Amino acid sequence: MNVCVIGNSHVGALKKAWDELACDYPNVNLFFFARGSNSLEYLNVKNGFLVPGNDKVKQAFIYTSGGRESVDPKEYDVFLVYGLGLGGFFVGNDSFYSRSLLQQACIDHLKKTLSLNVFKKLRSITDKKIYVGHSPLPAAHKVDESDCNNLDYFNGIEVLNSHFYEGLNSMILPQPEKTLCSGRFTCRSYSSGSFTLDVGNKGGGELHPEVDVKHMNKMFGRLWLVDFLSELLPDQEFYGGE
Amino acid sequence: MNPYEKLPEKAFWKLSVSSKSMFDIEELWSPKFKLSSKDKISTYGSCFAQHIGFALKSRGFDWLVAEKAPERLSAENAKKYNYGIFSARTGNIYTTSLLKQWVEWSLGKVSVPEEVWEKDGRFFDPFRPAIEPDGFSSKEEVVKSRNEALRCFEKTILDSDVMVFTLGLTESWFNSSFLYEYPMCPGTVAGRYNPSVHKFESQSYEKAKKNLALSLVMMRKVNPELKFLLTVSPVPLTASNSGDSVIVATMHSKSILRAVAGQLAKDKDYVDYFPSYEIINSPCFKGVFFEPNLRGVNHVGVDFVMKHFFSGFGVGSECKKSSLVGKSSRRNMEAVCEEELLDAFGKEVL
Numbered sequence: 046m047n048v049c050v051i052g053n054s055h056v057g058a059l060k061k062a063w064d065e066l067a068c069d070y071p072n073v074n075l076f077f078f079a080r081g082s083n084s085l086e087y088l089n090v091k092n093g094f095l096v097p098g099n100d101k102v103k104q105a106f107i108y109t110s111g112g113r114e115s116v117d118p119k120e121y122d123v124f125l126v127y128g129l130g131l132g133g134f135f136v137g138n139d140s141f142y143s144r145s146l147l148q149q150a151c152i153d154h155l156k157k158t159l160s161l162n163v164f165k166k167l168r169s170i171t172d173k174k175i176y177v178g179h180s181p182l183p184a185a186h187k188v189d190e191s192d193c194n195n196l197d198y199f200n201g202i203e204v205l206n207s208h209f210y211e212g213l214n215s216m217i218l219p220q221p222e223k224t225l226c227s228g229r230f231t232c233r234s235y236s237s238g239s240f241t242l243d244v245g246n247k248g249g250g251e252l253h254p255e256v257d258v259k260h261m262n263k264m265f266g267r268l269w270l271v272d273f274l275s276e277l278l279p280d281q282e283f284y285g286g287e
Numbered sequence: 288m289n290p291y292e293k294l295p296e297k298a299f300w301k302l303s304v305s306s307k308s309m310f311d312i313e314e315l316w317s318p319k320f321k322l323s324s325k326d327k328i329s330t331y332g333s334c335f336a337q338h339i340g341f342a343l344k345s346r347g348f349d350w351l352v353a354e355k356a357p358e359r360l361s362a363e364n365a366k367k368y369n370y371g372i373f374s375a376r377t378g379n380i381y382t383t384s385l386l387k388q389w390v391e392w393s394l395g396k397v398s399v400p401e402e403v404w405e406k407d408g409r410f411f412d413p414f415r416p417a418i419e420p421d422g423f424s425s426k427e428e429v430v431k432s433r434n435e436a437l438r439c440f441e442k443t444i445l446d447s448d449v450m451v452f453t454l455g456l457t458e459s460w461f462n463s464s465f466l467y468e469y470p471m472c473p474g475t476v477a478g479r480y481n482p483s484v485h486k487f488e489s490q491s492y493e494k495a496k497k498n499l500a501l502s503l504v505m506m507r508k509v510n511p512e513l514k515f516l517l518t519v520s521p522v523p524l525t526a527s528n529s530g531d532s533v534i535v536a537t538m539h540s541k542s543i544l545r546a547v548a549g550q551l552a553k554d555k556d557y558v559d560y561f562p563s564y565e566i567i568n569s570p571c572f573k574g575v576f577f578e579p580n581l582r583g584v585n586h587v588g589v590d591f592v593m594k595h596f597f598s599g600f601g602v603g604s605e606c607k608k609s610s611l612v613g614k615s616s617r618r619n620m621e622a623v624c625e626e627e628l629l630d631a632f633g634k635e636v637l
Contacts, residue, residue: 136357141435144424146368147357154359 046277047074049121051095051163054081054260055128055180057242060109062266070274078116080105081242083159085129090166093118108245118171123277126167127178131160133229134179134201144208151209168213175215176273181265182220182229184236184258195225218276221268224261235265304571310591315566318599319552319559320514322449327351329374329443331389333381333455335520335563335584337372340451342593346602350374351447354439369418374447375439376432378415381456382490383499383547384468388414390502393441394509400467403429404478411477413469422477444506447513453563454499454544455520457490458528458536472528489529489540496547503551503558514557517548521567523582541568561599563592 050056056079063075078095080102087098095116097103107114118124134154136147155161160177167175182198202219210217226232236253239260243250253260296302297314304312322328329351330340343350356370369376380386391397404411409422412429415436423429443450460472463486472487474480490498499517506513519541527536545564552560567576567588574581576588584592 134359137355140355141431142357143419143428143432145419145421146360149364149368150357150360153361153364 046072046123047076047121048123048125048277049076049078049116049118050125050127051078051085051116051167052125052127052178053079053083053085053129053159054242055178056109057240058181058261058263058266059127059270060242060266061240061263062270065263066267066270070278073274073278076111076113076121077109078106078113079109079242080244083130085159085163088163088166090169091115093170095163095166095170104246105244108243116167118167118173121173123173124167124171124175125178125273126160126164126175128180129160129163130158131155131177131179133182133198134205135197135229136201136204138196138200147204148208151205154205155209164215168215172214175213176276177210177215177217178269178273179217179220180259181235181261182225182231184233184261185227185230186233186258193226194228195222196228198225198228216276218273220265221272224265224268231261231265235261238262239265309572309575312571313598315595316560316562316599318561319556320449322348322600324348326448327446328449328451329353329447330451330453331373331375331377331380331386332451332453332518333379333520333522335455335518335522336451336453338584338589338593339453339518339596340371340373342589342596346597351443353442353446354436367420369415374443376415376418376436377440378418379455379470380452381470382459382468383454383495383502384459384490385470386452387498387502387505388468389437389440390444390505393437393444394505396505399433399437400462400465401430402462402465404473406477413473413478416469416471416476416478444513445510447510449514449516450506451516451518453518453520454495454548455522456524457495457540457543458524459488459490461486461488487528489536490543492543492546495543496550499547499551503555507557514559516559516561517552518561519544519548519564521564521576521584525582561596563596566592566595 050059052059056077059075060077060079063077067073067075084102084105087102089096089098095118097106097114103114132154134151136142136150142150160179164175164177199219202217205217220231224231224235236258237255239253239257239262241249241251241253241260291298295314303314324347327349328343330336330343340350340352351374352371354370354375356365356368360368360370365371369378373380377389380389388397392399400413402413403426404413404416405426406422410424410426410429411422412418412433414433418432418436423432460469461467462469462484464484469478469485472480473485503515521541523537524533524540527533527540529536529539531539541564548560552558566572567584576584576591578585
């Protein structure tokens, strides 16, 4: 199975994890097309391909994918759009909201994100399934990690799927439950020791400063990918874990 | 020597009005009880009540909003879906009898009617006909959403220290078979008008006062510390079904409501009255606070009312920095008023 992963700096954690996990999944190939921040604004649809709109994105794609400069949807079985400014979505589990209101809230949450922008471009060139991963919830120092009430978070994921993604042959995945704390954060241990996305230029593949709470480490990436791959290959034996 | 000799300046028209710029007129009210930033304050009522909620929030008071929008809904759409307009999504509560109805339903004293309106495959709540811009997807959704509003309304009764209620209308529409009241005449915003079921009533002073007094008593029974601040909306009627000129009907209606509010404030130590109605409508302000249609209150008028409201509590007119009102938020603060829709539907109804 060929999986195309498109995203920004957050893809770094997945890539690091995949380098170690790949041998456990001999029938799966992940191809990464990534560049940090909002660079993928410069991504165009051309002749049925997703094509970099500038040289920096082109060079990053060649480096992260191992030689491919554009995304040819025919080469992949499924797609993952990861990070790209899409944050967590929380919906109160104990309140009632109408269907049209929740739909509107989903649209308001998604509409200005690069994630949706890339998703729409991708959808315009393929009908294949697109998975979406939001940027990791921020890690926080001073939160009660024993607070395990994640209902609003998972309810938000369910609402995004049932009110938006499902109708588009797509699915947003939650970050692994184990990584959550206090309902809206990532446990601090998963942001410590994270690396910048390596796109082959200066500063790539270096440790993030310890104060960085947005980017996650290899262990987070591993848990995320294991969940993702078990969604893709439900019948395959579980290989991952810590 | 006579009693007038010792009266303060504010008691004399010449001293407090004629000899001053209208913007320097002061001492329009002395609050019976103070509001503090720790008090939880809920707001309900007619269109004008919305301004009080926004103003409370912008000055750092604890405006209690029990029914909250999903957090990622834009401010513009939250308003469209009537979140953050009142403390719960009741829509406009124009009459004292409608307030009583909401109180009775939320406290479980009277069962909630099952009536739901349908049009072109969408469903509408007769008691909040414009609460969602395109109605609901099913009858069940209407009922669930109404129950949510009732739950949140009850929460504000239980949790508020002060409830601000703005009285708006005495003209009302009832279901004559089941005796419940609609906020709008069926067939205007939604629903279908049936003359044999839907009956008009112009409520008397006695009825308006009785219903308001009963509402306050019911609420105090479950929250004995709850205080009330009554105001009367200065906004004239959009249309009157009384047979009188809309000018005469407006004066009739507002006079009753003003008298009811004043009387209850005089009778009950837990009720106060704030004169927003007078501040906008008094001849000393020459109608400058109205929009060109002489109905809507312009933002200068709203600010002027709020300045007097907060000066009574010793609070300045400045908003908190985070709440400064720009053009877009000003647009967002424009009142949501279902009654205005009568203008659009008037010809079909009248």
